[in-house]
Structures are given as structure tokens and as C-alpha cells.
Amino acid sequence: MSQEELYDLRKVLEELKEEPGAYHETDVEIDPESELAGVYRYIGSGGTVMRPTQEGPTMMFNNIKGFPGKRVTIGIIASRKRVGKILNYDYRYLGKLLKESVANPIEPVKVSREEAPAQEVVHLATDEGFDIRKILPAPTNTPLDAGPYITMGVVLGSDPDKTMSDVTIHRMVLEDEDTIGMYVMPGGRHIGHFQEQYEKLNKPMPITINIGLDPAISIGTTFEPPTTPLGYNELWIAGALRNQPVQLVDSLTVDEVGIARSEFIIEAEILPNERMQEDLHSNTGHAMPEFPGYNGDANPAVNVVKVKAITHRKDNPIMQTTIGPSEEHVSMAGIPTEASILDLVDKAIPGKVVNVYNPPAGGGKLMSILQIRKEREADEGIQRQAAILALSAFKELKTVILVDDDVDIFDMNDVMWTLNTRFQGDKDIIVLPGMRNHPLDPSEIPEYNPGVIRFRGMSAKTILDGTVPFDLKDKFVRAQFMEVPDWEKYLK
Known part of the structure; x- marks a missing residue:
């Protein structure tokens, strides 16, 4: 060569x-x-x-x-x-x-x-x-x-x-x-x-x-x-x-x-x-x-x-x-973590997690968005199992957002749309307190949450489940538009 x-x-x-x-x-x-x-x-x-x-x-x-x-x-x-x-x-x-x-x-x-x-x-x-x-x-x-x-x-x-x-x-x-x-x-x-x-x-x-x-x-x-x-x-x-x-x-x-x-x-x-x-x-x-x-x-x-x-x-x-908080860190830390989460969930619940994205908002480490495919009634709940698997294996992960497979996980507007139209805070937030996380998160100090955070680097982990319940899917169908394969010609 x-x-x-x-x-x-x-x-x-x-x-x-x-x-x-x-x-x-x-x-x-x-x-x-x-x-x-x-x-x-x-x-x-x-x-x-x-x-x-x-x-x-x-x-x-x-x-x-x-x-x-x-x-x-x-x-x-x-x-x-x-x-x-x-x-x-x-x-x-x-x-x-x-x-x-x-x-x-x-x-x-x-x-x-x-x-x-x-x-x-x-x-x-x-x-x-x-x-x-x-x-x-x-x-x-x-x-x-x-x-x-x-x-x-x-x-x-x-x-x-x-x-x-x-x-x-x-x-x-x-x-x-x-x-x-x-x-x-x-x-x-x-x-x-x-x-x-x-x-x-x-x-x-x-x-x-x-x-x-x-x-x-x-x-x-x-x-x-x-x-x-x-x-x-x-x-x-x-x-x-x-x-x-x-x-x-x-x-x-x-x-x-x-x-x-x-x-x-x-x-x-x-x-x-x-x-x-x-x-x-x-x-x-x-x-x-x-x-x-x-x-x-x-x-x-x-x-x-x-x-x-x-x-x-x-x-x-x-x-x-590089600059410590830059997008460069997201690429270095986030993409390998996405690969690791995909590897883990594929072994435990194959075919249900379509894709994973660790966005800049979490610096590549603190947040993951999991795209879930529910194909039958028996798949309901599998999304939360996937989130717990990810949180268990990667201690620096703090927040997991779960979305359906019609959501673009690389578009935070689409992700936040999910949390506004397919999510109810009193039933779709799961909090796991007193777990280990990354000590560089300044909220993870005893003064922030006395009695729960005993030592620096402890944190509550949060799952935000924005997936539609399988039996209610027909009530959450996005507005469908005509498919126009040659749409770009109108920009010429």
C-alpha cells in the first residue's frame, strides 16, 4: 500500500x-x-x-x-x-x-x-x-x-x-x-x-x-x-x-x-x-x-x-x-456510546431498538435518545426495559428519551414534539434516584439534593417515555402528505 x-x-x-x-x-x-x-x-x-x-x-x-x-x-x-x-x-x-x-x-x-x-x-x-x-x-x-x-x-x-x-x-x-x-x-x-x-x-x-x-x-x-x-x-x-x-x-x-x-x-x-x-x-x-x-x-x-x-x-x-464542551466531544464520546447501547440491547431485546443518538445537549455522555419499534401487543413495555439496560451499563448516562420509529431522533424539534403530544408527565416519567453518574455534572453534589446525593457524582436517572401505547397507535398517526419523489426540481 x-x-x-x-x-x-x-x-x-x-x-x-x-x-x-x-x-x-x-x-x-x-x-x-x-x-x-x-x-x-x-x-x-x-x-x-x-x-x-x-x-x-x-x-x-x-x-x-x-x-x-x-x-x-x-x-x-x-x-x-x-x-x-x-x-x-x-x-x-x-x-x-x-x-x-x-x-x-x-x-x-x-x-x-x-x-x-x-x-x-x-x-x-x-x-x-x-x-x-x-x-x-x-x-x-x-x-x-x-x-x-x-x-x-x-x-x-x-x-x-x-x-x-x-x-x-x-x-x-x-x-x-x-x-x-x-x-x-x-x-x-x-x-x-x-x-x-x-x-x-x-x-x-x-x-x-x-x-x-x-x-x-x-x-x-x-x-x-x-x-x-x-x-x-x-x-x-x-x-x-x-x-x-x-x-x-x-x-x-x-x-x-x-x-x-x-x-x-x-x-x-x-x-x-x-x-x-x-x-x-x-x-x-x-x-x-x-x-x-x-x-x-x-x-x-x-x-x-x-x-x-x-x-x-x-x-x-x-x-x-479541541474545546472541552464542543461538538467534537459529542462525536468522540457519543458515537461509541451509541454503538455500545445498540450492541447491548440487540443482545437482550433484538430488533426493538431501531437506532440510538447521544445529542450535544448531553455532551455525548449524559443523554441518549432511543428509537423504538413496537410491532405487537407483547412489545409494550419493552422500551422501558431498553432504557434501564442502557442506564445500568453506562453509568455516565443520566437521561434517556424514548420515541417511536416515526420520529427523527436527530431533529430535537421532532423529539420535543413527541414529549409535547405523546407524553404525560404523571405517567411517563420514571426516576431512579441515588445512582452513580459523572462527577463533572455540577448538580450532582450533596448540597443540591441533601439526603439523597450522599457523595459527589451521585444522581437521579430519568427515563422520559414518549412512545405511544401500542393499543392507542391509531390515535397518534401523523398527518400524511403526498409523496413527491421529484420535489427538488421546483428549487431549480
Whole structure:
């Protein structure tokens, strides 16, 4: 396979340039400290970002203040329709595509350093003047951020015996010339499980942080158990999405591999049994804006990551970044969750859940809309069973809306129409109190609901059942219009 046929960030960007309105670049100088995110907030971030915002093009900033010869791109997947274009699939059924990719994985392959553009330029921590803050044009999202953040860096690590490996995305702040603060949830993700094993051995954990990637990798990376159990490396999903294996390359300074077609690779070690204050230098109390639309609290004890080397492409390397509450997070977190819910309900109640959508209103994690097909009397109630299955398996899911299969789940006006004409609050709301959810939701604190929320991260889960009772279907038939197949001719 030729280099031109291999998927990476640059190939995808070239393809997007051919799509009207999908890509825009500028040579106007921009400051990565708050200004870049502030500008893109208006142009295309969408999601739960403070209004005004909108869905807009991928942006490439070619003139980054303080970083000559380096570029920053943002928003490549800040549009579900754009994700569909990138993956060559109908955007409405991306959950089904990812579900199939999990079931048909393609494992990565190893290539030589000569075949790895990510290692064309090498900066070693032992070099005079080495400073990650001067090599990486990592933006801050707001003036209150704890520092410059890597927001689209895929962390690759393995267990101590090198029998299992995995990839995850974490928020990572550049603390000083060779230190990154990274919060690793203990055991919560596979990288966390591996890191706990290293801590018990009191050994540093070698990792690579891979930046500037084909979106197939960024989206596939965000799958979680039970869909991808311990030992399942999500790079296999990216391989299936592209029908070509992800290429890996041996690191130069740590015992781990990097993603060979990245723009940047950081080689590093997570130090055992060492923690640091996330906002050590800013002392604002804030980390960065997170997906629910609020500033995340700075963690008092993030993992300490010591950088050993940074490698990157020689030809204007691209720093890839995102805004925490943007539509980009919805694509990364929501589409894999849709796939996971479809997989789960297909096994338990096959054929009854037609499709699933995790909308921007929930940041891709907090809300799901399930499209239900009731075909017979015995199907009544199955919709609520599907909702409970989803809520049980995905603890970060807070609200499930159930609609019939004549409702467009990607049109929130249609969904809200359902809740206004096929829904009665006193009988169609199911509340499950005292369950676990996502601690970034600011309503999930004891002060908000004393006696019920005992600890931060607990929540009531809500099911809104907007499906029509099967025996009343004839009373809820939408107004039917004439089918006019050639209607578009009247627009010419």
C-alpha cells in the first residue's frame, strides 16, 4: 500500500478541502493562550459551549504566536455529518458502523522508524534548552485554565508483562519543561488498571502520547467496558473503520510503541505513587472547560508524567486540539456510546431498538435518545426495559428519551414534539434516584439534593417515555402528505 493510501490526519484534511464549507485555514497570527479557542467558539465549536456558537468548518491556524513552523487544527469532528463524510458512512447510522467495527477488529502492525513520519524530528529531554512548552503549541481554552492542555492526545500504554495494551484520552496540562499533569482514573479505564499494577511494583509506567491523528483513531479510542473489555485495544476498531491496520513504531527512549503516522509523539513515564496539584502554577481552582459546559475543577492530585522525548514530523507539524464542551466531544464520546447501547440491547431485546443518538445537549455522555419499534401487543413495555439496560451499563448516562420509529431522533424539534403530544408527565416519567453518574455534572453534589446525593457524582436517572401505547397507535398517526419523489426540481 502506498503512503498516499494510508490514512492519517493529513489525508483526511486533504479530503475535507474538497467538501464545501468543511475546511478553512488562516495565516493570520493567533495566540494559543485563550485566543484560539475564543475564536473557534464563534466559528464552529457548537456543543454545550457558551452561546453564541455554531456548527462550522474545521479550522487550520497556520501562524501560531511563539511557534514558527507549527500549526494547530481544531474542530475536525465538530459535526456529525462531517464525521459521516470522514468515515464514508451515513451519519445517522454511525453507531451501527462502530458496533460492526468492534465485532470485526483489525490489529495494528509494527513499522520501522524510516516508515514513521512521526519520528522525523527528535527532541530529547537531555538536550540543552528542552522545554515541552516551547515545542508543543498546546492551547489554553480560557484565561482560567490551569495551563496549556493537550486535549486530543491518545495515551498508549501496556501492562507490566506486556500482555495487554490500550489507548485512552485524558486531559493533560503542561506543568513545566518536562512535566505533564495527567489525571488517570484508578481502574476506571484500562490505562488506569495498568498504572495501578505499576504502582504496586513501584515502577514508572512507560507511555506514549500521540497527537494529530486520523479521526477514526480518536473516535475508536473512546470506547469503554463492557463493549471493549480489558485486553481489547481500541486501535483495532480504527483498523476496522479504515480496513487497514494502524501503524505503530518503537519508541526511542521508553519501552512502548507510538502511532507511526501521528503529527507528534511524546515519550514519557507516569511516575509511581507521585501526585501533584493540577493548577500548581495558575492557582485558579479550575482545570479547563469540560463537556457539560462548565469549567472543570482542578484536581489536587493528578499523576506526574515525566517526558523523555518528543518526536514530530519535519514538515509543519500539526497540533490537534479541541474545546472541552464542543461538538467534537459529542462525536468522540457519543458515537461509541451509541454503538455500545445498540450492541447491548440487540443482545437482550433484538430488533426493538431501531437506532440510538447521544445529542450535544448531553455532551455525548449524559443523554441518549432511543428509537423504538413496537410491532405487537407483547412489545409494550419493552422500551422501558431498553432504557434501564442502557442506564445500568453506562453509568455516565443520566437521561434517556424514548420515541417511536416515526420520529427523527436527530431533529430535537421532532423529539420535543413527541414529549409535547405523546407524553404525560404523571405517567411517563420514571426516576431512579441515588445512582452513580459523572462527577463533572455540577448538580450532582450533596448540597443540591441533601439526603439523597450522599457523595459527589451521585444522581437521579430519568427515563422520559414518549412512545405511544401500542393499543392507542391509531390515535397518534401523523398527518400524511403526498409523496413527491421529484420535489427538488421546483428549487431549480
